[in-house]
Amino acid sequence: MLLVLLALACTAPSPPAAEPVATPTPAPTPGPRLDPALMDLAARADDVDIVLISMDCLRYDRTGLDPRFPARTPNLRAFAEQSVVFHDAMSASSWTVPSHMAVWTARWPTRHGLVNKLMPDPTGTRLVDATLREDIPTYPQAFAARGWVGAAFTGDAGVSARFGYGRGFSTFLDDRKFGGMDHSGPPARAWLAEHAAKERMLLFFHGYDVHGQAPLPDGVTPTRGGYTGPLDGGIAEQAKYRELALTAIKNPGDAASLGTALTPEDGAFLLGVYDQKVEIADARMGALLADLKASGVWDRSIVALMSDHGEEFLEHGAIDHGYSIYQEQLHVPLMIHFPGQASRVDVAETVRTLDLFPTLADALGVPQIPDVDGRSLLPFLRGETPTPPGPLLAESDYRLYVHLRALRKGDHKLILDLSDGGVQLFDVRKDPGETQDLSTSDPRRAYEMEQELRAELLRWQTDPSRFLGRAEAPIPVY
Amino acid sequence: MARAGLLAVLVLAGCRGTGGTGTPPAPHILLVSLDGVRADRTHLGGNPRPTTPSLDALAADGLVFDEALSTSNESLYSHAAMLTGRYPGEVGSLDYLSMVVPPSAWTLAEALAAAGYDTAAFTSGGHVKASFGFGQGFGTVTEGQDYGSLRDSVAPALAWLDARPDRARPTFLFVQGYDCHQPYLHGSVFHHVFAEGDPGRADTWLARRNFVESIHEGVYYPDYPLAWLNHTVGERILDPSVYRSLPTWAAQAGPGAGLTLTDAETAHVRAHYDAAVLEADTYLGLLLDGLDARGRLEDTLVVITSDHGEDLGTHGAWNHRAGLWESTTRVPLVLAGAIPQALRGTRPNAVAQSIDLVPTLLAAAGTVAPAGAHGRDLLALAAGRGAGPEVVYQHGVLGHLSARTDRWRLTFDAGDLAASDATKRLVHGPLEAPAWALHDRATDPDERRNVLDRHPDEAARLREGMVRWWTALPRGAPAAPPSDADRAMLQRNGYW
Numbered sequence: 025m026l027l028v029l030l031a032l033a034c035t036a037p038s039p040p041a042a043e044p045v046a047t048p049t050p051a052p053t054p055g056p057r058l059d060p061a062l063m064d065l066a067a068r069a070d071d072v073d074i075v076l077i078s079m080d081c082l083r084y085d086r087t088g089l090d091p092r093f094p095a096r097t098p099n100l101r102a103f104a105e106q107s108v109v110f111h112d113a114m115s116a117s118s119w120t121v122p123s124h125m126a127v128w129t130a131r132w133p134t135r136h137g138l139v140n141k142l143m144p145d146p147t148g149t150r151l152v153d154a155t156l157r158e159d160i161p162t163y164p165q166a167f168a169a170r171g172w173v174g175a176a177f178t179g180d181a182g183v184s185a186r187f188g189y190g191r192g193f194s195t196f197l198d199d200r201k202f203g204g205m206d207h208s209g210p211p212a213r214a215w216l217a218e219h220a221a222k223e224r225m226l227l228f229f230h231g232y233d234v235h236g237q238a239p240l241p242d243g244v245t246p247t248r249g250g251y252t253g254p255l256d257g258g259i260a261e262q263a264k265y266r267e268l269a270l271t272a273i274k275n276p277g278d279a280a281s282l283g284t285a286l287t288p289e290d291g292a293f294l295l296g297v298y299d300q301k302v303e304i305a306d307a308r309m310g311a312l313l314a315d316l317k318a319s320g321v322w323d324r325s326i327v328a329l330m331s332d333h334g335e336e337f338l339e340h341g342a343i344d345h346g347y348s349i350y351q352e353q354l355h356v357p358l359m360i361h362f363p364g365q366a367s368r369v370d371v372a373e374t375v376r377t378l379d380l381f382p383t384l385a386d387a388l389g390v391p392q393i394p395d396v397d398g399r400s401l402l403p404f405l406r407g408e409t410p411t412p413p414g415p416l417l418a419e420s421d422y423r424l425y426v427h428l429r430a431l432r433k434g435d436h437k438l439i440l441d442l443s444d445g446g447v448q449l450f451d452v453r454k455d456p457g458e459t460q461d462l463s464t465s466d467p468r469r470a471y472e473m474e475q476e477l478r479a480e481l482l483r484w485q486t487d488p489s490r491f492l493g494r495a496e497a498p499i500p501v502y
Numbered sequence: 503m504a505r506a507g508l509l510a511v512l513v514l515a516g517c518r519g520t521g522g523t524g525t526p527p528a529p530h531i532l533l534v535s536l537d538g539v540r541a542d543r544t545h546l547g548g549n550p551r552p553t554t555p556s557l558d559a560l561a562a563d564g565l566v567f568d569e570a571l572s573t574s575n576e577s578l579y580s581h582a583a584m585l586t587g588r589y590p591g592e593v594g595s596l597d598y599l600s601m602v603v604p605p606s607a608w609t610l611a612e613a614l615a616a617a618g619y620d621t622a623a624f625t626s627g628g629h630v631k632a633s634f635g636f637g638q639g640f641g642t643v644t645e646g647q648d649y650g651s652l653r654d655s656v657a658p659a660l661a662w663l664d665a666r667p668d669r670a671r672p673t674f675l676f677v678q679g680y681d682c683h684q685p686y687l688h689g690s691v692f693h694h695v696f697a698e699g700d701p702g703r704a705d706t707w708l709a710r711r712n713f714v715e716s717i718h719e720g721v722y723y724p725d726y727p728l729a730w731l732n733h734t735v736g737e738r739i740l741d742p743s744v745y746r747s748l749p750t751w752a753a754q755a756g757p758g759a760g761l762t763l764t765d766a767e768t769a770h771v772r773a774h775y776d777a778a779v780l781e782a783d784t785y786l787g788l789l790l791d792g793l794d795a796r797g798r799l800e801d802t803l804v805v806i807t808s809d810h811g812e813d814l815g816t817h818g819a820w821n822h823r824a825g826l827w828e829s830t831t832r833v834p835l836v837l838a839g840a841i842p843q844a845l846r847g848t849r850p851n852a853v854a855q856s857i858d859l860v861p862t863l864l865a866a867a868g869t870v871a872p873a874g875a876h877g878r879d880l881l882a883l884a885a886g887r888g889a890g891p892e893v894v895y896q897h898g899v900l901g902h903l904s905a906r907t908d909r910w911r912l913t914f915d916a917g918d919l920a921a922s923d924a925t926k927r928l929v930h931g932p933l934e935a936p937a938w939a940l941h942d943r944a945t946d947p948d949e950r951r952n953v954l955d956r957h958p959d960e961a962a963r964l965r966e967g968m969v970r971w972w973t974a975l976p977r978g979a980p981a982a983p984p985s986d987a988d989r990a991m992l993q994r995n996g997y998w
Contacts, residue, residue, distance in 0.1 A: 445606045468869060471616030475608070478873030482976065 056407040058108055058369045062362045063402050065326075066389025072363055073225040073325040074172060074384060075316060079205075079305055080120060080179065081235040081345065082331035084113070084355045086295075086302050096303050099310030103329055105368050106322075106361050108405065112374040113358035114432060115333050118420050119346030120182025121154075123332040126378045128162040128189060130398030132417055134486050136160055138187055139421040142499050151424075151499065156188025161393050163381035164192030167226050170390050173219065176228040177212035179203035179238070182332075183230055193228070202238050202259075205231030205308035213315050220319045229312055233305035234298060236262035236335070236344055241304060246297045253290050257297035262344065269342035270498050273425060277444030280348065280426070281341040291338035298335060324363050326384055330377055331356040339457060346422040349430045349439060350458050354418050362387070374432060375401060375412045415480055423498035431477040436462075438473040447474050528617065528672045528867045529840035530802040532793065533610075533859070535584065536652070536782045537577055537626070538682035538822060540811030541570065541832040543779050551696055553779040556787030557806060557836060564804070564838030565845045565884055567854035571906070572810045575822050575830040576899035578629035580809035580856060581636060581678075583897075585610045587860030587875030590897050592975040594635070596920035598742050598899055600734040603635030608872035610860050611639030614674040617869040622662050624655035625678040633735045640676070651690075652679025652785035660792040672867070677789065681782035682812065684714040684821070686774040692781040696773040703761070704770040714820035715740070718748045720768070721760035726751055742900055745824050746917075772814055793839075803840045803866050805859060808833035816948050826896045826904035826913055827941075827949045837880065840866075845884050852883050852890040853908075874976065893964070895971045903928070905968040910957075911941045911949060912964035929969050933961055940964075 065072050088095035089104055089111065116126035121141060122133035129136040136156060137143070143154040156162070168174050174193035176185075180203055183189050185196040195215065200207050212229050219225055232238040237259050240246065246257040255261060265282060272281040309329075316322040334353045335345050345353045358377055378398040385392055386400035399413035416432035427442040435453035440446075449463040449470045463470040541547040544554040546561050547568070573583035579590035582603050586593050587610070594601045603609060611621045623640040627648035630636050637643040642662060646654040655677050663673065685708055687693050707713045707722060716726040726748060729741035752760060763771070786806065793799045813819045816829040824830070835854050837845075858877035864870065865879040882888050896904040901916040901924070915937050916924045931937060934954065940961045941949035954961050 467616040468618060471613060472870050475870050475873045482874050 057405045060406045069388040075227045075327040077329045078230040080232045083334035097306040107359040108369040110358040118333045118353035130396035133419045168192035172226040173223045174226040177208035178230040179232040202232045204233035234301040251293040266344040277446045295337040327361040329359045349418045424495035425498040531674045533805045535678040537680045539808035554783040560838045566849040567835040570835030570854040573856045575810045584856040609638045615639045619674040620671045621674045623676040624659045626650040626680045649680040682778040686778045692777045695777040701770045702767040704767040717820040719818040804838045807835045826898045826902045850884045905964040913939045
């Protein structure tokens with residue numbers, strides 16, 4: 025019955041005006057954002073479960089957390105009502121492998137090294153299947169060492185255990201490539217039902233429900249509205265256009281582009297399909313959320329929700345993600361519910377997803393892993409520091425075929441293409457769509473931001489050029 | 503977007519003004535490189551001859567670094583360091599025949615252009631040309647006759663200042679001249695200015711282009727063949743190996759092949775080098791007078807320096823490339839004009855390097871140095887903020903590396919630093935002559951005696967630092983394309 029209702033809701037022709045989360049206030053509020061007592065959990069860490077939900081490929085602006093788009097996402101919005109909602113969270117990369125691993129290790133992709141499925145071996149002479157270096161610890165390992173029992177229910181592909189995601193987990197589901205929460209949800213809920221009362225849990229729940237390689241459920245047809253174009257919104261078509269866009273990269277500095285292969289109407293249709301998937305994903309996530317609440321886990325746990333990257337629908341000439349680091353691919357939802365938190369806290373400042381685990385470790389008194397890039401957000405949430413940790417970076421070495429780096433500073437974002445040294449500068453506050461490149465009209469800012477970005481890369485003591493020219497064609501995805 | 507395209511646009515387009523609220527307006531900047539001027543041949547640096555009246559006058563009201571060192575001992579390498587703030591080995595190739603300042607390197611002029619400066623370069627060709635990458639960031643580049651005189655740059659540089667359309671923008675003017683390069687001044691009005699006594703055969707020799715390149719241990723070998731090679735950018739350059747093969751060639755050619763310079767002839771050649779310094783200084787004076795006449799001198803941060811010295815027989819060679827010594831790398835450095843009042847007329851007891859100019863000038867311009875640039879802000883250093891380097895590292899064009907402290911100089915002769923085993927020899931090779939030399943400048947200021955055997959601990963300590971310095975320098979070797987095995991694996995993995 026539930027499924028039927030869900031299916032009906034998802035095929036409804038026009039979205040009703042759902043109540044979005046209210047506009048975040050950008051003005052910095054003095055004092056604590058959230059009652060510090062709610063975040064001071066070290067003394068009772070033995071009673072606190074950790075649940076991390078990752079809705080892969082979910083753009084912030086389609087979640088319903090963004091007041092500008094009234095998505096029908098009652099569960100995400102319910103989650104927000106008792107959480108710290110970060111309205112401007114940046115993922116460290118624009119695709120799954122490097123981005124989730126940045127969260128797992130609290131290191132930038134270049135620093136954790138898992139920037140592709142296939143990677144140069146230590147001699148740099150051949151490509152081998154990648155896995156996280158043994159000497160780089162992950163936060164799930166750190167929590168496991170402190171007694172949390174890890175269980176992960178994922179959609180495989182970019183978060184497959186073999187990349188190193190499995191470390192610290194005693195249970196790890198990764199048996200269906202691009203699986204959705206319809207696949208990972210039932211075993212996760214069953215595991216939760218069995219273990220909730222017995223053990224202190226670290227539960228990771230993940231699905232590709234909104235990803236271009238995850239189909240709509242059987243029986244759900246794409247909402248065509250007035251669309252009369254040729255697209256069907258399916259996964260084969262999505263892979264085809266993804267690869268086609270990459271063929272536009274012929275010389276260093278070229279961008280992925282579909283040229284005129286798709287029309288704006290095609291893009292709007294695909295975005296509509298995506299929105300359908302978001303609603304379905306919301307319902308699937310909501311099933312677990314209901315269990316968490318019914319079992320009391322919600323009230324005693326830290327429950328965080330994130331995404332690893334967004335998705336492009338022709339905003340910059342292509343569809344899919346990974347090949348660029350514009351905002352539609354980096355701006356993701358991030359929410360943290362602390363035990364006992366009863367009301368929503370809106371944070372407008374820009375934060376980084378790789379600060380998530382250091383924040384949880386800080387709250388729970390778990391020692392931080394040394395030499396990480398992530399920092400706890402708690403000093404900021406307690407009002408002790410005026411701004412969240414920085415610098416705000418992003419990287420993509422997508423399939424060893426593009427080599428992009430970004431630095432966000434205030435309203436400005438600089439994108440550096442390492443393959444040719446080209447830069448673009450945007451005012452993402454005034455121009456959130458990143459359509460006006462300011463690098464020639466504001467050369468001083470472009471220069472200074474580029475040097476700040478490059479200085480950061482130099483500090484990592486890893487040669488940014490080490491991946492350049494590695495692949496003559498995009499290497500396979502998964 | 504390609505870097506080259508971006509920079510062309512920003513150089514040509516009007517850039518926004520410099521100097522935000524609360525910061526003083528960015529000064530005009532004049533950087534003059536008097537190519538090949540050895541510090542102790544300037545009057546300011548101790549030469550009893552009045553070789554540098556203009557520099558002396560500027561120094562009287564300026565900031566003088568008596569201990570300034572160029573980062574290399576040759577024009578291409580040294581200017582690459584001076585204008586990027588990085589060591590030559592990390593800017594471009596370790597191979598001289600392909601060394602250029604690549605488009606990926608940020609130069610002083612590019613940074614100043616980004617900061618709103620109107621930029622122009624007037625050089626005397628040679629190695630300091632756009633073809634070697636030195637044109638980057640300059641809105642105007644004028645390359646005079648190859649290895650020509652500063653004389654030819656003075657009038658066009660002043661004319662450029664007068665003709666600029668947007669007079670509100672600060673200017674960066676880079677002027678370079680090869681007055682002190684061999685052949686020293688043959689035919690110049692300065693030719694005999696300092697000549698004393700009988701020139702012997704030296705006047706005839708001075709006219710020859712290969713003269714000072716063909717002297718070894720005080721003997722001139724007129725028949726020594728100098729090879730010219732094609733640099734990858736297409737320029738003809740002197741084969742650097744000629745400096746290494748001369749001793750061998752001379753030994754094989756026998757005693758009859760060489761002409762031993764008499765003391766008078768040696769003195770005559772040195773007098774002509776001194777006269778060349780005076781020539782450079784004279785045209786420098788015209789340039790400075792031109793600025794002064796336009797009322798710009800006080801608003802301009804003036805920096806006068808050189809890219810390398812000249813051995814002048816101190817180590818048996820005459821040229822500057824044969825080694826890293828005080829003779830070949832100690833250069834004049836004077837900052838004047840728009841410098842803080844408190845620093846005028848001062849000579850701080852601090853070591854300065856060519857790579858300090860990028861951070862110094864960009865700080866003065868109110869912007870940041872490029873990522874990876876080394877060096878220190880000399881104005882801050884002179885004002886007592888920060889400390890100079892304990893060890894100055896240098897990279898010579900013939901594969902020499904040097905670590906120099908206030909007393910010691912350790913030199914490693916790698917032969918070819920691009921060779922695959924060069925780093926291995928640097929790190930693990932025996933610490934002994936002839937690859938290594940240690941000089942105690944306290945007792946041997948001309949650095950003629952290798953005292954490696956007597957101070958092995960000092961040498962080992964300096965070597966450790968040199969190894970740390972050299973191995974930490976980022977060098978972006980281009981990644982190799984995938985091997986056949988990689989390609990096969992890519993196919994095996996296939997697109998799903």
